[in-house]
Amino acid sequence: MRSTKALPYLLLAPATIFLVVFFLYPFVxxxxxxxxxxxxVTLDNFRTMTSNWKFSETLRNTxxxxxxxxxxxxxxxxxxxxxxxxxxxxxxxxxxIFAIPLGLSxxxxxxxxxxxxxxxxxxxxxxxxxGLIDKPIMFLGYQNKWVIFTAVVLGEVWRATAIMMVILVxxxxxxxxxxxxxxxxxxxPPWKRFTKITLPLxxxxxxxxxxxxxxxxxxxxxxxxxxxxxxxPVLMGETYHWQFTLQDRGVAAAFAMxxxxxxxxxxxxxxxxxxxxxxxxx
Amino acid sequence: MKKLLKLMTGAxxxxxxxxxxASAQALFWSTQxxxxxxxxxxxxxxxxxxxxxxxxxxxxDGPWLTRLQAEIQxxxxxxxxxxxxxxxFSSMSGDLVDLSGVKLGDVHVNDQYRELAKLGSxxxxxxxxxxxxxxxxxxxxxxxxxxxxxxIKALTYNQLVEWAKNMAEKTGSPKFGFPAGPEGLKHRFxxxxxxxxxTKSMVTKFRSPAAESGWAKFKELWQYTNPASTTYAFxxxxxxxxxxxxxxxxxxxxxxxxxxxxxxxxxxPVPAGPxxxxxxxxxxxxxxxxxxxxxxxAKELVAYMMKPETQIATLRATNFFPVVDVKLPDxxxxxxxxxxxxxxAQTGAKxxxxxxxxxxxxxxxxxxxxxxxxxxxxxxxxxxxxxxxLDEQAQALxxxxxxxxxxxxxxxxxxxGPCPVx
Numbered sequence: 227m228r229s230t231k232a233l234p235y236l237l238l239a240p241a242t243i244f245l246v247v248f249f250l251y252p253f254v255x256x257x258x259x260x261x262x263x264x265x266x267v268t269l270d271n272f273r274t275m276t277s278n279w280k281f282s283e284t285l286r287n288t289x290x291x292x293x294x295x296x297x298x299x300x301x302x303x304x305x306x307x308x309x310x311x312x313x314x315x316x317x318x319x320x321x322x323i324f325a326i327p328l329g330l331s332x333x334x335x336x337x338x339x340x341x342x343x344x345x346x347x348x349x350x351x352x353x354x355x356x357g358l359i360d361k362p363i364m365f366l367g368y369q370n371k372w373v374i375f376t377a378v379v380l381g382e383v384w385r386a387t388a389i390m391m392v393i394l395v396x397x398x399x400x401x402x403x404x405x406x407x408x409x410x411x412x413x414x415p416p417w418k419r420f421t422k423i424t425l426p427l428x429x430x431x432x433x434x435x436x437x438x439x440x441x442x443x444x445x446x447x448x449x450x451x452x453x454x455x456x457x458x459p460v461l462m463g464e465t466y467h468w469q470f471t472l473q474d475r476g477v478a479a480a481f482a483m484x485x486x487x488x489x490x491x492x493x494x495x496x497x498x499x500x501x502x503x504x505x506x507x508x
Numbered sequence: 509m510k511k512l513l514k515l516m517t518g519a520x521x522x523x524x525x526x527x528x529x530a531s532a533q534a535l536f537w538s539t540q541x542x543x544x545x546x547x548x549x550x551x552x553x554x555x556x557x558x559x560x561x562x563x564x565x566x567x568x569d570g571p572w573l574t575r576l577q578a579e580i581q582x583x584x585x586x587x588x589x590x591x592x593x594x595x596x597f598s599s600m601s602g603d604l605v606d607l608s609g610v611k612l613g614d615v616h617v618n619d620q621y622r623e624l625a626k627l628g629s630x631x632x633x634x635x636x637x638x639x640x641x642x643x644x645x646x647x648x649x650x651x652x653x654x655x656x657x658x659x660i661k662a663l664t665y666n667q668l669v670e671w672a673k674n675m676a677e678k679t680g681s682p683k684f685g686f687p688a689g690p691e692g693l694k695h696r697f698x699x700x701x702x703x704x705x706x707t708k709s710m711v712t713k714f715r716s717p718a719a720e721s722g723w724a725k726f727k728e729l730w731q732y733t734n735p736a737s738t739t740y741a742f743x744x745x746x747x748x749x750x751x752x753x754x755x756x757x758x759x760x761x762x763x764x765x766x767x768x769x770x771x772x773x774x775x776x777p778v779p780a781g782p783x784x785x786x787x788x789x790x791x792x793x794x795x796x797x798x799x800x801x802x803x804x805x806a807k808e809l810v811a812y813m814m815k816p817e818t819q820i821a822t823l824r825a826t827n828f829f830p831v832v833d834v835k836l837p838d839x840x841x842x843x844x845x846x847x848x849x850x851x852x853a854q855t856g857a858k859x860x861x862x863x864x865x866x867x868x869x870x871x872x873x874x875x876x877x878x879x880x881x882x883x884x885x886x887x888x889x890x891x892x893x894x895x896x897x898l899d900e901q902a903q904a905l906x907x908x909x910x911x912x913x914x915x916x917x918x919x920x921x922x923x924x925g926p927c928p929v930x
Contacts, residue, residue: 279882279900345736346749361681368738368889455690457738470570472878473871 260479271476275484284459291375291450291460292443295382299439302383303390308420310391311398321395325388335385336452340366343377343453366453374454381449386442390435397431398424433500440496441489461485533561534802534809537576538591540638540792541826542566543742546760549825558812560805569596573871576600576797585799588806589813590634594791597634598627599870605796606631610807615814616833625793634795635810638819638828641789642696643850644776645743645762650675650683650753651774661853663779665705665725672732675753682734685752691741693758694884695877700788700863701756702726704919705781710863711909711927712920715902722781723887723894730888738889747773758790759851760827763843770842777854784861786919787854791865792828861919868914879905905929 263270275281310321327335342348343365350362365373405423414422425432447462456463461481469478541550547566555562567575572592579585580603590597590604597604608631621636646660653674654660658667672684688694699710706722707713734752743757744764755762756778765773778787794813800806812818819830820837827843829851836844854860869876883901886892906929916927 279886345739345751364736366739367735369735455739470568470874472874473570473573474875 256479256482259475260483263476271480272484274474274477275480280459280464284461284464287375287458288444288446288461291378291382291446292440294379296436296439296443298379298383299387299390300436302387303394303435306387306391307394307398308424310395321392324391327385328388328392330385331448332385333448333452336381336449339377339381339384339449340452343373366457368457371458374458377453378446378450378458381453382443382446385449386439389442390439393431393435393438394428397428397435400431401427429500429502433496433502436500437493437496440492444485444488444492461488533563534558534588534805535586536562536564536589536591536809537572537587538564538566539569539572539593539596540566540591540828542568546826550822554818554821554825555809555812557818558809562809570874572596576603579799580797583799584801585797586801587797588800588802589809590795590797591637591792592795593865594624594793595865595867595869595873597625597793597795598868599873601627601629601633603798604631604633605798605800605803605806606633607635607796607807607810608632610635610811612811612814615816617814618831621791621831624791634793635814636831637792637794637813638822638826639789639791639831640759640828641787641851641854642693642701642756642758642778643762643847643854644754644756644778645747645765646755646774646776647747647750647753648772648774653678660774660776662777662857665722665729665779665781668779669725669729669732672729672754676732682732683753684729684733685740685743685746685755686730686733686737687740687743687755687757687761688737688884689739689741693761695880696758696788696865697756698880698884699866699877701778701786702781704783704786704861704863705779706783706786708783708786708861709920710866711905711916712930714905714929715898716930718783720894720898723883723898725781727888727894759843759847762847763827763841766843766846767841770846773846775847775850777850777857780857780859784859785854785857786861786863788863788865789855790828791831864918867917869908869912872908872912875908876905879908902929 260271261267261269306324310317310324313320330338340347344350345362345364345366347365349365350359353359354362366377367373401424405427406419409419409423445462446460447466450458450460451463451466456467461484465478465481465485468474468481536555538550541547541564547564550564550566551562555564569592573596576585576587576590579587610632617636618639621639622632625632625634625636627633644663650671651660653671655667655670655674658671663671668684672682675683686692686694686697702722702725703710703714703719706725707716707718709716713719734746736746736751740746742761742764743752743755744762746752747755747762747765748768762775766775778785780786794810796803796806796810813822814832816830816832816834819832819834823829823836823844824841827841827847829844855862866873866876879901882904883897886897886901887894909929910926913926915925916923920927
């Protein structure tokens with residue numbers, strides 16, 4: 227009898243221990259690193275971080291990237307999810323195809339886009355063979371940062387839209403058919419059905435998808451590193467740089483704390499903006 | 509429940525057994541010969557003959573130091589032998605075993621380097637392992653554009669700029685290349701070549717008017733530099749693809765070009781500025797951490813690395829030259845044949861200003877390099893004014909040097925206390 231009572235806790239124990247040992251404990255260590263220097267509690271690391279000449283550019287780049295990538299992905303994920311849920315034939319085949327980029331590591335995704343945009347990459351050899359240009363163009367050079375930015379946006383959109391789509395497909399499956407049938411009876415056109423039924427009832431899934439995606443957007447690293455090297459600094463890249471190249475764990479930890487703070491702030495914001503009143507829950 | 513527990517203990521036991529059964533090979537933990545091919549050659553032709561086997565593991569400087577520090581803090585480790593540049597050793601004097609007792613037989617090691625490797629103490633903190641430097645390489649097609657009266661064996665920065673300008677204007681695209689990518693060794697150029705050539709200093713005269721004119725000259729050169737330079741790491745690749753015709757880089761990073769097409773390329777000394785021909789000799793050493801698991805074996809491995817035949821094999825694998833007296837066989841790779849005379853001309857030049865790698869900075873080495881890279885990014889890529897950037901970066905340099913409390917190193921004159929930044 228006793229063992230059945232304890233069973234749920236025992237089953238939870240491995241995951242809990244795992245989280246405490248490999249997440250909570252290192253997290254506390256990082257927090258200590260960020261707020262101390264040589265044993266004394268101080269904000270020096272944060273001061274070093276913000277006074278670096280690259281800091282404002284880094285922060286701006288990260289925010290800009292999130293601000294551009296997430297809305298594009300939201301729109302695309304919504305339309306992809308709608309297509310998938312409307313399909314009666316080949317639904318899972320399409321779903322799998324859409325989800326292929328999810329199976330790749332983000333570094334691999336970055337490298338794929340690098341082979342396209344490189345000076346000796348696919349895009350250049352294609353343009354040359356079509357006779358549109360007579361010699362390869364340097365797309366990812368330091369002079370045209372906006373091309374680097376565009377390439378990163380493309381890479382990110384290609385790689386991570388599917389994760390939002392998967393969540394939204396699941397959410398759309400939960401919306402009762404009766405609402406749509408009623409709307410059709412009253413003659414609501416498809417766009418109206420989408421904005422008046424799908425979107426409002428999709429709120430919980432939208433919330434999850436957006437939170438997940440926004441957090442990931444602030445952690446963007448490998449795609450940027452592959453495509454731009456150090457020419458398009460982002461917060462996560464600077465964290466790595468301070469930890470491994472500059473050997474300053476304190477400042478690296480400060481960057482990590484900043485990313486955490488931004489992520490928490492946006493999570494709370496999204497929780498508030500997309501909240502579902504208790505009485506309106508399905 | 510019992511079953512589950514049994515299963516878990518079983519799994520834990522198995523894991524412990526697996527990890528405990530690690531190989532008995534000596535771990536050679538190195539920051540050198542990192543590229544996959546070089547590392548593989550180190551394993552296949554250099555350390556293979558060592559009895560008991562060697563696990564040669566190269567890594568980036570950061571992770572290299574992190575693991576070493578962790579082992580030293582723990583008081584026990586698995587690293588048998590360390591391979592790194594002089595500058596990396598100089599900050600860990602206390603953690604290294606005295607190697608003066610290692611029996612080298614009749615091998616004669618370069619005395620100057622040996623003295624340097626004592627790191628100012630009475631002990632042999634590490635043994636010099638191999639040496640290299642940076643030189644210039646050019647495609648023979650570029651030679652016809654050399655400015656009139658210029659001697660390729662004794663170029664000046666003015667002539668280099670003029671040469672690059674000629675090539676850019678007459679061929680329609682910039683043909684000078686510079687390793688300014690994230691993995692490129694650009695900081696070494698500013699520290700050991702550009703600044704010493706204009707100021708005879710790496711640190712002290714960082715923001716002097718002479719340094720200002722050096723940066724201005726480099727800015728001029730940059731106009732005729734292939735803009736893809738910000739992606740280059742190893743100049744041998746753009747040289748071979750003929751994206752660039754003239755380039756500066758580490759000899760080991762030019763070697764493929766000389767090896768694959770020795771008839772198409774020439775090697776020549778770096779240019780000189782008003783203060784002389786600044787260049788940076790690179791000295792790598794091998795040492796043993798106090799936490800090495802098998803001290804006798806580690807010392808044997810060190811002695812093995814110093815043998816003339818191992819040194820020649822190392823040259824073949826890494827393009828780093830021996831530090832012991834040895835007669836090179838005739839069948840050396842082309843890269844050695846091509847770059848050898850250029851290196852000799854550079855080291856032996858009358859106006860030579862040798863500039864040592866930063867010494868004693870330890871884990872601040874990365875930040876030291878960053879100061880030079882930031883200066884480059886701001887002045888050259890960002891187009892900011894030279895004077896204010898130098899003033900600001902000099903502040904950072906000053907703070908860093910006083911934090912590290914290191915005295916000056918060559919070519920800056922010896923200092924009492926931290927190296928001053930004027």
